[in-house]
Amino acid sequence: MAGLRVVPTWRHGQERYYVLLPDGRNIAWYDREAGRVNLLGQGRREAVLRALAPYLSGPVTVGPPPVPTPSELVGLSLHPDDDLAPNRPGEALLVDLDRDPAPPRRLRPDPRRRELTAEQAVGDALDRLEPAGWRILHSLPLPGGARIHHLLIGPGGLFCVHSLYARKQRVRIGDPHITVGRAAPTPLLRHLRHLCDRASLALTAETTPVLALAGPAELDMDTPPRATLVVQDEDLTALATLAGVLKPADVESLYTHARDRHAWLRV
Template structure:
Protein backbone atom coordinates (compact mmCIF):
# COMPACT_ATOMS: atom_id res chain seq x y z
CA UNK A 1 0.00 0.00 0.00
CA UNK A 2 1.34 3.41 -0.86
CA UNK A 3 1.25 5.66 2.21
CA UNK A 4 1.66 9.36 2.83
CA UNK A 5 4.99 11.04 2.22
CA UNK A 6 6.58 11.36 5.62
CA UNK A 7 9.42 13.41 7.07
CA UNK A 8 11.24 11.79 9.99
CA UNK A 9 10.59 13.33 13.37
CA UNK A 10 12.44 13.11 16.67
CA UNK A 11 12.44 9.88 18.60
CA UNK A 12 10.46 9.83 21.82
CA UNK A 13 9.97 7.34 24.67
CA UNK A 14 10.29 3.72 23.67
CA UNK A 15 11.90 4.75 20.37
CA UNK A 16 8.61 6.14 19.06
CA UNK A 17 8.89 8.62 16.21
CA UNK A 18 6.40 11.38 15.40
CA UNK A 19 5.93 11.89 11.66
CA UNK A 20 3.77 14.68 10.20
CA UNK A 21 1.81 13.86 7.06
CA UNK A 22 -1.21 14.86 5.03
CA UNK A 23 -3.55 12.02 4.04
CA UNK A 24 -6.74 12.48 2.04
CA UNK A 25 -6.57 16.23 2.68
CA UNK A 26 -6.25 15.87 6.46
CA UNK A 27 -3.20 16.81 8.50
CA UNK A 28 -2.10 14.11 10.90
CA UNK A 29 0.81 13.28 13.14
CA UNK A 30 1.64 9.57 13.00
CA UNK A 31 3.39 7.88 15.93
CA UNK A 32 5.51 4.97 14.71
CA UNK A 33 7.66 2.24 16.22
CA UNK A 34 11.29 1.90 15.06
CA UNK A 35 10.12 -0.79 12.58
CA UNK A 36 7.81 1.76 10.91
CA UNK A 37 4.47 0.39 12.15
CA UNK A 38 1.96 2.96 13.37
CA UNK A 39 0.81 2.75 16.98
CA UNK A 40 -1.28 5.93 16.94
CA UNK A 41 -2.06 9.12 15.10
CA UNK A 42 -3.12 12.59 16.17
CA UNK A 43 -5.91 14.24 14.22
CA UNK A 44 -5.42 17.94 14.90
CA UNK A 45 -8.73 19.00 13.38
CA UNK A 46 -10.71 16.59 15.58
CA UNK A 47 -8.37 17.07 18.58
CA UNK A 48 -8.22 13.30 19.03
CA UNK A 49 -5.35 10.86 19.50
CA UNK A 50 -6.31 7.51 17.93
CA UNK A 51 -4.61 4.57 19.63
CA UNK A 52 -4.09 1.24 17.90
CA UNK A 53 -2.86 -0.31 21.14
CA UNK A 54 -3.98 0.79 24.58
CA UNK A 55 -0.68 -0.52 26.00
CA UNK A 56 1.19 2.28 24.22
CA UNK A 57 -0.98 5.10 25.63
CA UNK A 58 1.60 6.68 27.97
CA UNK A 59 4.51 6.44 25.52
CA UNK A 60 2.35 7.88 22.72
CA UNK A 61 1.24 10.85 24.81
CA UNK A 62 4.82 11.49 25.92
CA UNK A 63 6.03 11.41 22.30
CA UNK A 64 3.26 13.79 21.21
CA UNK A 65 3.65 16.08 24.24
CA UNK A 66 5.18 19.06 22.44
CA UNK A 67 2.62 18.81 19.60
CA UNK A 68 -0.56 18.81 21.68
CA UNK A 69 -2.25 22.15 22.25
CA UNK A 70 -5.23 22.26 24.55
CA UNK A 71 -7.41 19.35 25.62
CA UNK A 72 -7.55 16.28 23.37
CA UNK A 73 -9.58 13.06 23.40
CA UNK A 74 -7.57 9.85 23.57
CA UNK A 75 -8.55 6.39 22.41
CA UNK A 76 -10.74 4.84 19.71
CA UNK A 77 -13.83 6.75 18.56
CA UNK A 78 -16.68 6.70 21.08
CA UNK A 79 -19.00 3.70 20.89
CA UNK A 80 -22.19 4.78 19.06
CA UNK A 81 -25.40 4.81 21.02
CA UNK A 82 -28.25 2.49 19.94
CA UNK A 83 -29.92 5.48 18.28
CA UNK A 84 -26.75 6.27 16.33
CA UNK A 85 -26.38 2.65 15.29
CA UNK A 86 -29.97 2.67 14.04
CA UNK A 87 -29.06 5.50 11.69
CA UNK A 88 -26.30 3.42 10.13
CA UNK A 89 -28.68 1.80 7.69
CA UNK A 90 -26.86 1.24 4.44
CA UNK A 91 -27.81 1.13 0.81
CA UNK A 92 -27.79 -2.54 -0.26
CA UNK A 93 -24.92 -1.87 -2.68
CA UNK A 94 -22.77 -0.57 0.19
CA UNK A 95 -23.54 -3.28 2.76
CA UNK A 96 -20.87 -6.00 2.94
CA UNK A 97 -22.77 -8.09 5.50
CA UNK A 98 -24.52 -10.28 2.86
CA UNK A 99 -21.20 -11.33 1.31
CA UNK A 100 -20.74 -15.09 1.24
CA UNK A 101 -17.36 -16.67 2.04
CA UNK A 102 -15.36 -16.35 -1.16
CA UNK A 103 -17.86 -13.89 -2.66
CA UNK A 104 -15.34 -12.32 -5.04
CA UNK A 105 -14.18 -15.73 -6.30
CA UNK A 106 -17.75 -16.93 -6.75
CA UNK A 107 -18.48 -13.91 -8.94
CA UNK A 108 -15.24 -14.36 -10.92
CA UNK A 109 -15.93 -18.05 -11.56
CA UNK A 110 -19.47 -17.29 -12.61
CA UNK A 111 -18.26 -14.73 -15.15
CA UNK A 112 -15.31 -16.78 -16.41
CA UNK A 113 -15.67 -20.48 -15.51
CA UNK A 114 -12.52 -21.44 -17.40
CA UNK A 115 -12.14 -24.15 -20.04
CA UNK A 116 -13.89 -27.44 -19.39
CA UNK A 117 -10.93 -29.44 -20.71
CA UNK A 118 -8.50 -28.12 -18.07
CA UNK A 119 -6.19 -30.99 -17.05
CA UNK A 120 -5.59 -29.62 -13.57
CA UNK A 121 -8.20 -28.17 -11.21
CA UNK A 122 -8.69 -24.42 -11.50
CA UNK A 123 -6.62 -22.92 -8.62
CA UNK A 124 -9.43 -20.46 -8.04
CA UNK A 125 -11.67 -23.34 -6.99
CA UNK A 126 -9.13 -24.57 -4.45
CA UNK A 127 -8.84 -21.05 -3.08
CA UNK A 128 -12.64 -20.81 -2.97
CA UNK A 129 -12.86 -24.06 -1.03
CA UNK A 130 -10.40 -22.71 1.54
CA UNK A 131 -12.32 -19.46 1.98
CA UNK A 132 -15.61 -21.32 2.32
CA UNK A 133 -14.25 -23.76 4.92
CA UNK A 134 -12.70 -20.99 7.02
CA UNK A 135 -15.68 -18.67 6.53
CA UNK A 136 -18.15 -21.34 7.63
CA UNK A 137 -16.08 -22.00 10.75
CA UNK A 138 -16.03 -18.29 11.60
CA UNK A 139 -19.77 -17.94 11.01
CA UNK A 140 -20.35 -20.68 13.59
CA UNK A 141 -18.84 -18.37 16.23
CA UNK A 142 -21.87 -16.11 16.00
CA UNK A 143 -23.38 -17.67 19.12
CA UNK A 144 -20.22 -16.77 21.07
CA UNK A 145 -20.60 -13.07 20.29
CA UNK A 146 -18.53 -12.89 17.09
CA UNK A 147 -19.50 -11.11 13.89
CA UNK A 148 -17.78 -11.90 10.58
CA UNK A 149 -17.56 -10.15 7.22
CA UNK A 150 -16.34 -12.01 4.15
CA UNK A 151 -14.46 -10.95 1.02
CA UNK A 152 -13.74 -7.31 1.91
CA UNK A 153 -12.30 -5.77 -1.26
CA UNK A 154 -9.63 -3.09 -0.83
CA UNK A 155 -8.33 -0.50 -3.30
CA UNK A 156 -5.79 -1.98 -5.68
CA UNK A 157 -7.45 -5.39 -5.84
CA UNK A 158 -6.32 -6.81 -2.50
CA UNK A 159 -8.92 -8.54 -0.38
CA UNK A 160 -9.40 -9.42 3.28
CA UNK A 161 -10.80 -12.93 3.06
CA UNK A 162 -12.54 -12.67 6.44
CA UNK A 163 -12.77 -9.96 9.09
CA UNK A 164 -13.84 -11.42 12.43
CA UNK A 165 -14.92 -9.11 15.26
CA UNK A 166 -15.63 -10.51 18.69
CA UNK A 167 -14.78 -10.65 22.39
CA UNK A 168 -11.25 -11.76 21.48
CA UNK A 169 -10.60 -8.70 19.29
CA UNK A 170 -10.45 -8.03 15.57
CA UNK A 171 -8.93 -10.59 13.21
CA UNK A 172 -8.01 -10.17 9.55
CA UNK A 173 -8.00 -13.77 8.33
CA UNK A 174 -6.17 -14.96 5.22
CA UNK A 175 -7.45 -18.41 4.20
CA UNK A 176 -4.99 -20.73 2.43
CA UNK A 177 -5.73 -24.06 0.74
CA UNK A 178 -3.33 -26.61 2.23
CA UNK A 179 -5.26 -29.86 2.00
CA UNK A 180 -2.95 -32.88 2.46
CA UNK A 181 0.12 -30.69 1.98
CA UNK A 182 3.15 -30.17 4.16
CA UNK A 183 3.34 -26.54 5.21
CA UNK A 184 6.65 -24.93 6.19
CA UNK A 185 6.68 -21.48 7.76
CA UNK A 186 9.79 -19.33 7.92
CA UNK A 187 8.71 -15.74 8.45
CA UNK A 188 7.73 -14.12 6.10
CA UNK A 189 7.66 -17.13 3.76
CA UNK A 190 5.18 -19.99 3.67
CA UNK A 191 5.83 -23.06 1.49
CA UNK A 192 2.97 -25.38 0.54
CA UNK A 193 4.01 -28.87 -0.56
CA UNK A 194 6.58 -28.65 -3.32
CA UNK A 195 5.54 -25.15 -4.33
CA UNK A 196 7.86 -22.16 -4.12
CA UNK A 197 7.68 -20.26 -0.82
CA UNK A 198 5.51 -17.13 -0.91
CA UNK A 199 5.53 -14.15 1.49
CA UNK A 200 2.06 -14.90 2.84
CA UNK A 201 2.85 -13.63 6.34
CA UNK A 202 3.89 -10.27 4.93
CA UNK A 203 0.59 -10.12 3.05
CA UNK A 204 -1.37 -11.05 6.18
CA UNK A 205 0.32 -8.27 8.16
CA UNK A 206 -0.27 -5.74 5.39
CA UNK A 207 -3.99 -6.54 5.22
CA UNK A 208 -4.30 -6.26 9.01
CA UNK A 209 -2.49 -2.90 8.99
CA UNK A 210 -4.91 -1.56 6.39
CA UNK A 211 -7.86 -2.80 8.43
CA UNK A 212 -6.39 -1.12 11.53
CA UNK A 213 -6.24 2.18 9.69
CA UNK A 214 -9.79 1.87 8.36
CA UNK A 215 -11.34 0.90 11.70
CA UNK A 216 -9.09 2.88 14.06
CA UNK A 217 -8.53 -0.25 16.12
CA UNK A 218 -5.87 -2.91 16.53
CA UNK A 219 -6.36 -5.80 14.10
CA UNK A 220 -4.51 -9.10 14.46
CA UNK A 221 -3.42 -10.88 11.27
CA UNK A 222 -4.31 -14.58 11.08
CA UNK A 223 -3.20 -17.20 8.56
CA UNK A 224 -5.81 -19.98 8.43
CA UNK A 225 -4.69 -23.24 6.79
CA UNK A 226 -7.27 -25.74 5.59
CA UNK A 227 -6.51 -29.39 6.42
CA UNK A 228 -2.69 -29.40 6.15
CA UNK A 229 -0.99 -32.79 6.41
CA UNK A 230 1.81 -31.25 8.46
CA UNK A 231 2.68 -27.81 9.80
CA UNK A 232 6.30 -27.00 10.58
CA UNK A 233 7.30 -23.53 11.79
CA UNK A 234 11.06 -22.98 11.53
CA UNK A 235 11.04 -19.25 12.33
CA UNK A 236 8.25 -18.10 14.66
CA UNK A 237 6.10 -15.52 12.86
CA UNK A 238 6.07 -11.93 14.05
CA UNK A 239 2.62 -10.78 15.16
CA UNK A 240 0.72 -13.35 13.04
CA UNK A 241 -1.43 -16.14 14.42
CA UNK A 242 -1.37 -19.38 12.43
CA UNK A 243 -4.41 -21.63 12.81
CA UNK A 244 -5.61 -24.83 11.21
CA UNK A 245 -9.25 -24.57 10.17
CA UNK A 246 -10.31 -27.04 12.88
CA UNK A 247 -8.75 -24.74 15.50
CA UNK A 248 -10.97 -21.78 14.62
CA UNK A 249 -13.75 -22.93 16.92
CA UNK A 250 -11.32 -22.35 19.81
CA UNK A 251 -11.74 -18.60 19.28
CA UNK A 252 -15.10 -18.94 21.03
CA UNK A 253 -13.17 -19.32 24.29
CA UNK A 254 -11.18 -16.10 23.81
CA UNK A 255 -12.41 -12.83 25.24
CA UNK A 256 -11.73 -9.85 27.41
CA UNK A 257 -10.78 -7.42 24.63
CA UNK A 258 -14.07 -6.11 23.25
CA UNK A 259 -17.44 -5.59 24.91
CA UNK A 260 -20.63 -6.49 23.01
CA UNK A 261 -21.41 -2.83 22.28
CA UNK A 262 -17.89 -2.33 20.89
CA UNK A 263 -18.25 -5.42 18.70
CA UNK A 264 -21.49 -4.10 17.24
CA UNK A 265 -20.09 -0.60 16.70
CA UNK A 266 -17.02 -1.91 14.86
CA UNK A 267 -19.15 -4.31 12.83
CA UNK A 268 -21.47 -1.45 11.81
CA UNK A 269 -18.47 0.53 10.57
CA UNK A 270 -16.76 -2.41 8.86
CA UNK A 271 -19.83 -3.54 6.92
CA UNK A 272 -19.99 -0.19 5.09
CA UNK A 273 -18.16 -0.50 1.78
CA UNK A 274 -17.18 3.17 1.97
CA UNK A 275 -15.07 2.48 5.08
CA UNK A 276 -12.56 0.66 2.89
CA UNK A 277 -12.33 3.10 -0.01
CA UNK A 278 -9.15 4.90 1.08
CA UNK A 279 -6.95 2.35 2.81
Protein backbone atom coordinates in the same frame (compact mmCIF):
# COMPACT_ATOMS: atom_id res chain seq x y z
CA MET B 1 -57.51 -13.85 10.27
CA ALA B 2 -57.56 -16.32 7.37
CA GLY B 3 -54.78 -16.76 4.88
CA LEU B 4 -51.80 -16.07 7.12
CA ARG B 5 -48.65 -17.87 5.98
CA VAL B 6 -45.60 -18.77 8.09
CA VAL B 7 -42.20 -18.80 6.38
CA PRO B 8 -39.21 -20.21 8.32
CA THR B 9 -35.77 -18.68 7.70
CA TRP B 10 -32.25 -19.27 8.99
CA ARG B 11 -29.66 -16.50 8.66
CA HIS B 12 -26.45 -15.73 10.54
CA GLY B 13 -27.22 -18.45 13.07
CA GLN B 14 -30.70 -17.10 13.91
CA GLU B 15 -33.88 -19.09 13.37
CA ARG B 16 -36.92 -16.96 12.61
CA TYR B 17 -40.48 -17.57 11.44
CA TYR B 18 -42.12 -14.76 9.51
CA VAL B 19 -45.91 -14.38 9.38
CA LEU B 20 -47.11 -13.02 6.04
CA LEU B 21 -50.42 -11.77 4.71
CA PRO B 22 -51.78 -13.26 1.46
CA ASP B 23 -50.27 -10.32 -0.45
CA GLY B 24 -46.80 -11.10 0.97
CA ARG B 25 -46.60 -8.31 3.56
CA ASN B 26 -44.85 -9.21 6.81
CA ILE B 27 -46.94 -8.61 9.94
CA ALA B 28 -44.93 -10.48 12.59
CA TRP B 29 -41.96 -12.73 13.21
CA TYR B 30 -41.04 -15.27 15.85
CA ASP B 31 -37.45 -15.38 17.14
CA ARG B 32 -37.14 -18.88 18.60
CA GLU B 33 -33.82 -18.26 20.38
CA ALA B 34 -35.10 -15.12 22.12
CA GLY B 35 -38.56 -16.64 22.73
CA ARG B 36 -40.24 -13.53 21.36
CA VAL B 37 -43.04 -12.84 18.89
CA ASN B 38 -42.63 -9.38 17.35
CA LEU B 39 -45.92 -7.87 16.16
CA LEU B 40 -46.21 -5.02 13.67
CA GLY B 41 -49.84 -4.45 14.67
CA GLN B 42 -51.64 -5.41 17.89
CA GLY B 43 -54.93 -5.93 16.06
CA ARG B 44 -53.66 -9.21 14.59
CA ARG B 45 -52.24 -10.67 17.82
CA GLU B 46 -54.57 -13.67 18.18
CA ALA B 47 -54.46 -14.58 14.49
CA VAL B 48 -50.66 -14.43 14.48
CA LEU B 49 -50.39 -16.65 17.57
CA ARG B 50 -52.75 -19.21 16.03
CA ALA B 51 -50.66 -19.31 12.85
CA LEU B 52 -47.43 -19.70 14.84
CA ALA B 53 -48.81 -22.27 17.28
CA PRO B 54 -47.16 -25.30 15.57
CA TYR B 55 -43.76 -23.59 15.73
CA LEU B 56 -43.73 -22.18 19.26
CA SER B 57 -41.42 -23.90 21.73
CA GLY B 58 -42.15 -22.95 25.33
CA PRO B 59 -43.40 -19.63 26.68
CA VAL B 60 -42.97 -16.53 24.53
CA THR B 61 -43.04 -12.77 24.97
CA VAL B 62 -45.43 -10.99 22.61
CA GLY B 63 -45.14 -7.35 21.69
CA PRO B 64 -43.87 -4.77 19.20
CA PRO B 65 -40.30 -5.12 17.89
CA PRO B 66 -37.61 -3.74 20.22
CA VAL B 67 -36.30 -0.26 19.44
CA PRO B 68 -33.18 -0.56 17.23
CA THR B 69 -29.85 0.43 18.74
CA PRO B 70 -27.86 3.27 17.11
CA SER B 71 -25.59 0.68 15.46
CA GLU B 72 -28.59 -1.21 14.08
CA LEU B 73 -30.07 2.02 12.70
CA VAL B 74 -26.82 2.77 10.87
CA GLY B 75 -26.83 -0.74 9.37
CA LEU B 76 -30.46 -0.39 8.30
CA SER B 77 -29.67 2.90 6.58
CA LEU B 78 -26.94 1.39 4.37
CA HIS B 79 -27.70 1.08 0.67
CA PRO B 80 -27.70 -2.62 -0.31
CA ASP B 81 -24.83 -2.01 -2.73
CA ASP B 82 -22.70 -0.62 0.11
CA ASP B 83 -23.51 -3.26 2.72
CA LEU B 84 -20.80 -5.96 2.91
CA ALA B 85 -22.59 -8.02 5.56
CA PRO B 86 -24.39 -10.31 3.05
CA ASN B 87 -21.07 -11.34 1.42
CA ARG B 88 -20.58 -15.10 1.45
CA PRO B 89 -17.18 -16.70 2.14
CA GLY B 90 -15.32 -16.42 -1.17
CA GLU B 91 -17.86 -13.96 -2.58
CA ALA B 92 -15.36 -12.33 -4.95
CA LEU B 93 -14.22 -15.73 -6.26
CA LEU B 94 -17.81 -16.87 -6.77
CA VAL B 95 -18.55 -13.77 -8.83
CA ASP B 96 -15.30 -14.17 -10.80
CA LEU B 97 -15.96 -17.83 -11.58
CA ASP B 98 -19.49 -17.01 -12.66
CA ARG B 99 -18.28 -14.29 -15.03
CA ASP B 100 -15.25 -16.16 -16.33
CA PRO B 101 -15.56 -19.93 -15.84
CA ALA B 102 -12.57 -22.14 -16.55
CA PRO B 103 -12.46 -23.97 -19.91
CA PRO B 104 -14.24 -27.35 -19.61
CA ARG B 105 -11.18 -29.33 -20.73
CA ARG B 106 -8.53 -27.58 -18.69
CA LEU B 107 -5.53 -29.87 -18.05
CA ARG B 108 -5.02 -28.60 -14.51
CA PRO B 109 -7.71 -27.64 -11.98
CA ASP B 110 -8.57 -23.96 -11.88
CA PRO B 111 -6.59 -22.57 -8.89
CA ARG B 112 -9.55 -20.35 -8.05
CA ARG B 113 -11.49 -23.48 -7.11
CA ARG B 114 -8.94 -24.39 -4.43
CA GLU B 115 -8.92 -20.84 -3.13
CA LEU B 116 -12.71 -20.92 -2.96
CA THR B 117 -12.69 -24.24 -1.11
CA ALA B 118 -10.31 -22.78 1.47
CA GLU B 119 -12.31 -19.60 1.99
CA GLN B 120 -15.57 -21.51 2.35
CA ALA B 121 -14.10 -23.97 4.86
CA VAL B 122 -12.58 -21.21 6.98
CA GLY B 123 -15.65 -18.99 6.60
CA ASP B 124 -17.98 -21.75 7.78
CA ALA B 125 -15.78 -22.34 10.82
CA LEU B 126 -15.78 -18.63 11.67
CA ASP B 127 -19.54 -18.32 11.25
CA ARG B 128 -19.96 -20.89 14.03
CA LEU B 129 -18.52 -18.33 16.46
CA GLU B 130 -21.56 -16.04 16.18
CA PRO B 131 -23.47 -17.57 19.13
CA ALA B 132 -20.46 -16.68 21.34
CA GLY B 133 -20.85 -12.97 20.55
CA TRP B 134 -18.58 -12.67 17.51
CA ARG B 135 -19.32 -10.88 14.24
CA ILE B 136 -17.86 -12.00 10.92
CA LEU B 137 -17.51 -10.31 7.54
CA HIS B 138 -16.26 -12.07 4.41
CA SER B 139 -14.51 -11.03 1.22
CA LEU B 140 -13.92 -7.34 1.96
CA PRO B 141 -12.70 -5.46 -1.15
CA LEU B 142 -9.82 -3.00 -0.82
CA PRO B 143 -8.56 -0.38 -3.29
CA GLY B 144 -6.10 -1.78 -5.80
CA GLY B 145 -7.79 -5.15 -6.11
CA ALA B 146 -6.66 -6.58 -2.77
CA ARG B 147 -9.13 -8.36 -0.52
CA ILE B 148 -9.46 -9.35 3.13
CA HIS B 149 -10.77 -12.91 3.18
CA HIS B 150 -12.44 -12.68 6.59
CA LEU B 151 -12.72 -10.08 9.35
CA LEU B 152 -13.52 -11.40 12.82
CA ILE B 153 -14.79 -9.00 15.49
CA GLY B 154 -15.63 -10.12 18.99
CA PRO B 155 -14.87 -10.14 22.72
CA GLY B 156 -11.26 -11.14 22.02
CA GLY B 157 -10.59 -8.27 19.61
CA LEU B 158 -10.27 -7.89 15.82
CA PHE B 159 -8.69 -10.51 13.58
CA CYS B 160 -7.84 -10.31 9.90
CA VAL B 161 -8.06 -13.93 8.71
CA HIS B 162 -6.44 -15.19 5.50
CA SER B 163 -7.42 -18.62 4.15
CA LEU B 164 -4.81 -20.89 2.58
CA TYR B 165 -5.60 -24.16 0.82
CA ALA B 166 -3.24 -26.82 2.17
CA ARG B 167 -5.20 -30.04 2.16
CA LYS B 168 -2.94 -33.05 2.85
CA GLN B 169 0.14 -30.96 2.08
CA ARG B 170 3.13 -29.97 4.12
CA VAL B 171 3.26 -26.29 4.99
CA ARG B 172 6.65 -24.83 5.90
CA ILE B 173 6.79 -21.44 7.57
CA GLY B 174 9.93 -19.34 7.57
CA ASP B 175 8.73 -15.85 8.30
CA PRO B 176 7.76 -14.08 6.06
CA HIS B 177 7.72 -16.95 3.54
CA ILE B 178 5.20 -19.78 3.28
CA THR B 179 5.82 -22.94 1.27
CA VAL B 180 2.91 -25.27 0.49
CA GLY B 181 3.86 -28.71 -0.81
CA ARG B 182 6.29 -28.44 -3.71
CA ALA B 183 5.30 -24.91 -4.69
CA ALA B 184 7.79 -22.04 -4.58
CA PRO B 185 7.88 -20.09 -1.30
CA THR B 186 5.91 -16.84 -1.23
CA PRO B 187 6.07 -13.91 1.25
CA LEU B 188 2.46 -14.50 2.27
CA LEU B 189 2.91 -13.44 5.90
CA ARG B 190 4.24 -10.04 4.82
CA HIS B 191 1.18 -9.63 2.58
CA LEU B 192 -1.16 -10.69 5.38
CA ARG B 193 0.36 -8.25 7.85
CA HIS B 194 0.03 -5.47 5.28
CA LEU B 195 -3.67 -6.27 4.86
CA CYS B 196 -4.02 -6.26 8.62
CA ASP B 197 -2.40 -2.81 8.83
CA ARG B 198 -4.91 -1.53 6.28
CA ALA B 199 -7.77 -2.96 8.35
CA SER B 200 -6.41 -1.26 11.48
CA LEU B 201 -6.25 2.03 9.58
CA ALA B 202 -9.82 1.69 8.28
CA LEU B 203 -11.29 0.78 11.68
CA THR B 204 -8.86 2.78 13.90
CA ALA B 205 -8.42 -0.31 16.06
CA GLU B 206 -5.65 -2.86 16.57
CA THR B 207 -6.11 -5.91 14.35
CA THR B 208 -4.33 -9.27 14.65
CA PRO B 209 -3.36 -11.21 11.51
CA VAL B 210 -4.38 -14.88 11.36
CA LEU B 211 -3.31 -17.43 8.75
CA ALA B 212 -5.93 -20.19 8.60
CA LEU B 213 -4.83 -23.42 6.90
CA ALA B 214 -7.67 -25.26 5.18
CA GLY B 215 -6.62 -28.85 5.53
CA PRO B 216 -5.84 -30.34 7.87
CA ALA B 217 -2.22 -29.92 6.88
CA GLU B 218 1.19 -30.95 8.14
CA LEU B 219 2.78 -27.87 9.65
CA ASP B 220 6.54 -27.33 9.84
CA MET B 221 7.27 -24.23 11.91
CA ASP B 222 10.48 -23.81 13.93
CA THR B 223 9.39 -20.59 15.60
CA PRO B 224 6.00 -18.82 15.56
CA PRO B 225 5.88 -15.97 13.03
CA ARG B 226 6.04 -12.43 14.32
CA ALA B 227 2.73 -11.05 15.62
CA THR B 228 0.73 -13.57 13.57
CA LEU B 229 -1.44 -16.54 14.54
CA VAL B 230 -1.26 -19.71 12.43
CA VAL B 231 -4.14 -22.16 12.94
CA GLN B 232 -5.85 -25.07 11.21
CA ASP B 233 -9.41 -24.35 10.09
CA GLU B 234 -10.71 -27.02 12.47
CA ASP B 235 -9.13 -25.17 15.42
CA LEU B 236 -10.64 -21.76 14.69
CA THR B 237 -13.48 -22.31 17.16
CA ALA B 238 -10.87 -22.01 19.95
CA LEU B 239 -10.93 -18.25 19.29
CA ALA B 240 -14.34 -18.21 20.99
CA THR B 241 -12.58 -18.54 24.34
CA LEU B 242 -10.78 -15.21 23.88
CA ALA B 243 -12.34 -12.30 25.77
CA GLY B 244 -11.65 -9.16 27.74
CA VAL B 245 -10.72 -6.87 24.82
CA LEU B 246 -14.01 -5.53 23.43
CA LYS B 247 -17.37 -4.94 25.08
CA PRO B 248 -20.56 -6.00 23.21
CA ALA B 249 -21.34 -2.38 22.32
CA ASP B 250 -17.84 -1.94 20.89
CA VAL B 251 -18.21 -5.13 18.86
CA GLU B 252 -21.45 -3.89 17.31
CA SER B 253 -20.03 -0.44 16.62
CA LEU B 254 -16.96 -1.82 14.83
CA TYR B 255 -19.07 -4.33 12.92
CA THR B 256 -21.44 -1.60 11.75
CA HIS B 257 -18.50 0.52 10.57
CA ALA B 258 -16.73 -2.39 8.87
CA ARG B 259 -19.76 -3.56 6.91
CA ASP B 260 -19.93 -0.19 5.10
CA ARG B 261 -18.04 -0.39 1.80
CA HIS B 262 -17.02 3.27 2.10
CA ALA B 263 -14.96 2.48 5.22
CA TRP B 264 -12.41 0.69 3.02
CA LEU B 265 -12.04 3.16 0.15
CA ARG B 266 -9.08 5.13 1.56
CA VAL B 267 -6.78 2.44 2.93
